[in-house]
Amino acid sequence: MKITSQFDSGNIEVISATDPADIRLAIRKDNQSDFYQWFHFRLNTPHIEAHTIKITNVNGSAYPDGWKDYQAVASYDRENWFRVDTEYNGKELVITHYPEAESIYFAYFAPYSYEQHLDLLQQAHLHDRCQLVELGDTLDGRDMSLLVIGEPAEGKRNIWITARQHPGETMAEWFVEGLLDRLLDDEDAVARSLLDEAVFYVVPNMNPDGSVRGHLRTNAIGVNLNREWQTPSMEKSPEVYLVREKMMQVGVDMYLDVHGDENIPYNFLAGSEGVPCFDERMSALEQSFRAALLTASPEFQNEHGYEVDAPGKANLTVASNWVAEQFNCLAFTLEMPFKDNDKLPDELYGWSDVRSMKFGRDSLTAILAVAGSLR
Amino acid sequence: MKITSQFDSGNIEVISATDPADIRLAIRKDNQSDFYQWFHFRLNTPHIEAHTIKITNVNGSAYPDGWKDYQAVASYDRENWFRVDTEYNGKELVITHYPEAESIYFAYFAPYSYEQHLDLLQQAHLHDRCQLVELGDTLDGRDMSLLVIGEPAEGKRNIWITARQHPGETMAEWFVEGLLDRLLDDEDAVARSLLDEAVFYVVPNMNPDGSVRGHLRTNAIGVNLNREWQTPSMEKSPEVYLVREKMMQVGVDMYLDVHGDENIPYNFLAGSEGVPCFDERMSALEQSFRAALLTASPEFQNEHGYEVDAPGKANLTVASNWVAEQFNCLAFTLEMPFKDNDKLPDELYGWSDVRSMKFGRDSLTAILAVAGSLR
Amino acid sequence: MKITSQFDSGNIEVISATDPADIRLAIRKDNQSDFYQWFHFRLNTPHIEAHTIKITNVNGSAYPDGWKDYQAVASYDRENWFRVDTEYNGKELVITHYPEAESIYFAYFAPYSYEQHLDLLQQAHLHDRCQLVELGDTLDGRDMSLLVIGEPAEGKRNIWITARQHPGETMAEWFVEGLLDRLLDDEDAVARSLLDEAVFYVVPNMNPDGSVRGHLRTNAIGVNLNREWQTPSMEKSPEVYLVREKMMQVGVDMYLDVHGDENIPYNFLAGSEGVPCFDERMSALEQSFRAALLTASPEFQNEHGYEVDAPGKANLTVASNWVAEQFNCLAFTLEMPFKDNDKLPDELYGWSDVRSMKFGRDSLTAILAVAGSLR
Amino acid sequence: MKITSQFDSGNIEVISATDPADIRLAIRKDNQSDFYQWFHFRLNTPHIEAHTIKITNVNGSAYPDGWKDYQAVASYDRENWFRVDTEYNGKELVITHYPEAESIYFAYFAPYSYEQHLDLLQQAHLHDRCQLVELGDTLDGRDMSLLVIGEPAEGKRNIWITARQHPGETMAEWFVEGLLDRLLDDEDAVARSLLDEAVFYVVPNMNPDGSVRGHLRTNAIGVNLNREWQTPSMEKSPEVYLVREKMMQVGVDMYLDVHGDENIPYNFLAGSEGVPCFDERMSALEQSFRAALLTASPEFQNEHGYEVDAPGKANLTVASNWVAEQFNCLAFTLEMPFKDNDKLPDELYGWSDVRSMKFGRDSLTAILAVAGSLR
Numbered sequence A, B, C, D: 001m002k003i004t005s006q007f008d009s010g011n012i013e014v015i016s017a018t019d020p021a022d023i024r025l026a027i028r029k030d031n032q033s034d035f036y037q038w039f040h041f042r043l044n045t046p047h048i049e050a051h052t053i054k055i056t057n058v059n060g061s062a063y064p065d066g067w068k069d070y071q072a073v074a075s076y077d078r079e080n081w082f083r084v085d086t087e088y089n090g091k092e093l094v095i096t097h098y099p100e101a102e103s104i105y106f107a108y109f110a111p112y113s114y115e116q117h118l119d120l121l122q123q124a125h126l127h128d129r130c131q132l133v134e135l136g137d138t139l140d141g142r143d144m145s146l147l148v149i150g151e152p153a154e155g156k157r158n159i160w161i162t163a164r165q166h167p168g169e170t171m172a173e174w175f176v177e178g179l180l181d182r183l184l185d186d187e188d189a190v191a192r193s194l195l196d197e198a199v200f201y202v203v204p205n206m207n208p209d210g211s212v213r214g215h216l217r218t219n220a221i222g223v224n225l226n227r228e229w230q231t232p233s234m235e236k237s238p239e240v241y242l243v244r245e246k247m248m249q250v251g252v253d254m255y256l257d258v259h260g261d262e263n264i265p266y267n268f269l270a271g272s273e274g275v276p277c278f279d280e281r282m283s284a285l286e287q288s289f290r291a292a293l294l295t296a297s298p299e300f301q302n303e304h305g306y307e308v309d310a311p312g313k314a315n316l317t318v319a320s321n322w323v324a325e326q327f328n329c330l331a332f333t334l335e336m337p338f339k340d341n342d343k344l345p346d347e348l349y350g351w352s353d354v355r356s357m358k359f360g361r362d363s364l365t366a367i368l369a370v371a372g373s374l375r
């Protein structure tokens, strides 16, 4: 039996992997941070019997409640990620696995590797309507890459989408992939209509270093990028600094910051009710977008989510709040579950890479519904 | 130079095909009918020069106004159908073609062959949620095939979709293919939500004989099926007779009859305002569906279309009217253009097979929006 | 329960199809001929139980011994054709079928439709190195189509390949599809090397009318084309007449005429030992090709096959003999089984469409081995 | 303008990247080694003009003659790798690039990433006939993975294939991918015949650490694995140690060690003429294999290659020599060019990933030709 995590976004420590009935593992912390929850490893086993895999340190993880009703994902081919039998006993996460083949990967959610990310960028930028803009370097020396879709022109709206500030929230990059697939489809009517009135600025991965390192929430040196938007620096948070500079340069008329949530088993939006400039126009826009998204995708709902910020009480270090206030525009944090979507549960896959992509695709329908009213 | 139409849905007569500058053709009438407008043929030419192809009898066709602003479609590979330079001079339709390869197909719209139809049925019926039901024989001995998607259950709505009563309106079967692709996608939220509350009865091709024969509007013996719904017979219109029997057996809560329109360059719906039972409930349902379809697809619009029937003046021999009245339910004729969609024009493809499929796919979003209110 | 054959290459007559335990069918004769053996039909059944399908007139078919150890092919999706439980009791062919889905196709061998044929021609001719040449009309008005691959040039060999003179021998067109796939692959070394020294003239289907009509051996009016090569006529055998004219015009340095054999469960070649001009050069060439084909494909063997013609005793009305004598060149009839290849049996698929394609592909390796010695 | 190599197998140092007409770069040495020749980087440029890229330290690289007549490869989409205008002026390698899109990758040969490697393993091992065996850890903690294809049984030959001891020779893993594709194809006759008499032991990547690090010839600590076969150790060369142990355990009847050669523009084999046990049997086997490979693939030739070792003078630290002597069996080093194959030059691609895969595929035909004689 052999357990490895020495690959892109791998994260596990082996305590004991000799007895199939008692495999004991632990999740590594993000570098220079106490956060941990993301795991990703591969098991190779010659034993044709049930394997009991215990992740022993989940109690101390960033979101212990995230393990309740959570099922781990696994894949034999690294393409099809399905849910496996998982239980949280209040102390350990226990995955029970009966091998159908000798090698299997387990993860917190379907991974999205840096190689996939580089493929996404190259394939996207070959479209006539798409441009790949490099903003600068991360702390580990990777590229901060921006895709600009559509022809900038007088009067067009600037719609920004960022994903994966928290690198373990891979569903955010799957969402972006689905959205880009449609936006770059020359025969799709929603895409064509949107690009008549808007330009999209898409950052598919805000945190490449954390992604490769197998982090949950932070960049190479343990910084939570979604608390850096008021005072980013090239030393601590170049990822935010560089994107923010570009936002200031081109402007923002609408913003979606795409995330995953460990606890809540629903897709939901967090708006900007707590930012100082929030007013009726912004409230009306928020309602329009929520209504259109309800029509566009049954994956969405408005009942479950975060508590709404009291007026003036928003945390302006958070991306969507900072953008809403800075640009006086419609801005949301969009959250997808690590668990299943309880509105439309799927025993086999739970919330998944495929559903995230479709949700990204369908969200463009809702963006189109408000695009004409953004200014 | 050689022109052929001896294949599925082929239709052309060669008057003269010797001089590339003066190729003269005529469209055949539907068997036992005066209708004609559909054409489909292949040109093989060794000449590397401009070819002028005149269809000489378009003035007498079913919809002479259909030729205004119409561009023929062509394909080198039988997969990618693009628009070619076409002019209607008031007498002839003149296609100008400069060959990029020696063999090219021309058609009135992207064809959908009987072999494709048989493939569609077989592939669909392999899904767990889909059943292929054979209703009986056409006059030429082909199968009248019905796909039933979803598990019938107490309280579920019965949603019927029929396409291609007029066999030359191939966009109708492309629409159905797009709709089925989504409906049979196990990870699509719209499909999953719909099948929780409804069962779909889909007839992808109401007129296989006319389709294979290269007809515009009628079946094997020249009968216009969309005027047969009050008194169909196994002798003249078994296609309608058999489908109608099944409708009576299972019931109808919503009905879309999918068509193409020769004249109007828009996608539009024709409702049931003129049927005797039309009332406020039906009117409200119609408005809901139109509104949801506007959100779901920018290909749709509500401004252009047929004149609305005066109350009680509907032609009840027409499928959607007969169904609306018989089942007191929401029923539409859905029309797509042979020309381009002037709301979102595309010089290269015009209205196309691909756009028809996407429109079929997106229309499910609008069906979901009304599904809960159908009864 | 419903059995249909009203589609491309369909052939069956229903005697009785009411009791799943006793379905009785018969094969139709080729038009104006007594030959029959090809069948192709579809069964739609609501019964979830074993079905016993008897083809009752196989004793009088063209090759009654062909039914010994023969297993019929079937497909649920019209793409994957597998073998089904079949027994020949000396009088009837009895297929036992337990339905896994409600609709299934049965055939004598994996069908190759005229629509597929038209697709093959169009896709092939778009390659730079391939040209589609139309030779004239069949009796039913279809195109006799020739693909020319490679640039004619001084000193290059002319290699001719024809398939499916007998339309029920669909494996011949599958073989050609596999061969063309490779020949048109710009990065395949065998293809590149071959086209440096030869031009290929390929007729993927010598008998389109018989193919569409569901014939075993003859064209639209019951003529066996492979007995027409000495005196073809536009009245009886335009298919041969037109191809022969073209051969005379461009010349032939090697010829493969591709067939299926009902009786012998092996792939084999029939050479030209019986033609008057057969000599040592030709014999050496035959041996070289046979040896190279043995290396290139384990599907091939030299032990089983037809009895070799005595010197001077060849039937010169047969294509490969006529060509060998006329052009004093290497010429073979290549035969593949309707049954399995007993050298390498495959219980699931028997000899198949896929194996025919691979065999076509690999045969190019053997052609390359002799190409330099053909003249 | 931005040049990056912070990704899998990236290797470049930027000296100056400000002036498109004078971009100056250098290749990094393998860790703890003086070898270097592999490069892999990405250029993002806003300038629509010719770019002159100079690699300034090629004179000191491992194989300076390798730069003569060498053309670098590049890709816009990371899938299609084509040759670009490259000149070696005796001091620098000068690549001239006119950008068709803003982002492009350059490399010494088409890269094969560790993620691709992991995909290859997972997809292969899902086949019934394939097993994934983990042998142990590399120095960087990656898996040494072995694919076993076929059912071990009395009398079956053990055929070993290893690739990429030198990690920069990526063509070796492309070769293995092509070979595996065919070997795992259930309907391929060569594969089926081979697996009737042999079991394959395939190590797709002998040097994962060097591969990820962007090395040319050595592992994580600068050891040339192909000089370690007599005395490998877990400290210096665990990659060789682990594979060698497994070879000793199961035995070897034939061995191909797949490589790339920097200098010689041909595919060729280096045999075991210099090992002590070399005898007539081995010589005959070598000749048989060479002859069969000539028939199987025109990419192969026997004229150009390394000088043959004098009897008894083989370097037994080299894998193929060590195996030949240890197991008294047929063993080759198979070399493919970094340049083009001058026997069949291709201006656009040169020798390529695709051609390497096809060569791997076709080499199985030659292995089959000798498989029966291996013992």
Ligand SMILES: [Ca+2]
Residues within 6 Å of the ligand: A124, A125, A126, A127, A128, A129, A130, A131, A132, D101
């Ligand atoms: Ca671009």
Ligand SMILES: [Ca+2]
Residues within 6 Å of the ligand: B124, B125, B126, B127, B128, B129, B130, B131, B132, C101
């Ligand atoms: Ca089904």
Ligand SMILES: [Ca+2]
Residues within 6 Å of the ligand: B101, C124, C125, C126, C127, C128, C129, C130, C131, C132
């Ligand atoms: Ca061509």
Ligand SMILES: [Ca+2]
Residues within 6 Å of the ligand: A101, D124, D125, D126, D127, D128, D129, D130, D131, D132
């Ligand atoms: Ca396996």
